[in-house]
Amino acid sequence: MVTLIVWLLVALVLVAVVFLVASVMERSQSVPGETPEGNGIVAFWRAFRAGLRHRGRRVRPVDTGLEEFFAQRVEEGPAYVDAEQLADVITRAREQATRHIHVGTVRTPR
Numbered sequence: 001m002v003t004l005i006v007w008l009l010v011a012l013v014l015v016a017v018v019f020l021v022a023s024v025m026e027r028s029q030s031v032p033g034e035t036p037e038g039n040g041i042v043a044f045w046r047a048f049r050a051g052l053r054h055r056g057r058r059v060r061p062v063d064t065g066l067e068e069f070f071a072q073r074v075e076e077g078p079a080y081v082d083a084e085q086l087a088d089v090i091t092r093a094r095e096q097a098t099r100h101i102h103v104g105t106v107r108t109p110r
Contacts (some may be wrong), residue, residue, distance in 0.1 A: 019044065 025042070
């Protein structure tokens, strides 16, 4: 039982450290003219409580056909993973692997 409590306390301390680091990183990346109320743990706590308040709210479903759904989300730019680029990477990796693998001699045990 003591072990469980110790690990629980360690986890809570780690959570606090992560929130502290995230708060410091957010402040360091903020715009100089920005108001400080949008940063930090206070803003996080406000957003967290606001999310809990709206938890019981019902969301209406959207009736959309599958064809219409995919038609609205057509990307014009290059794909995230290009097949040719992926093939080039695999080919280079295979070449490097076959070039740098040194097969040693196998000695029989005495």
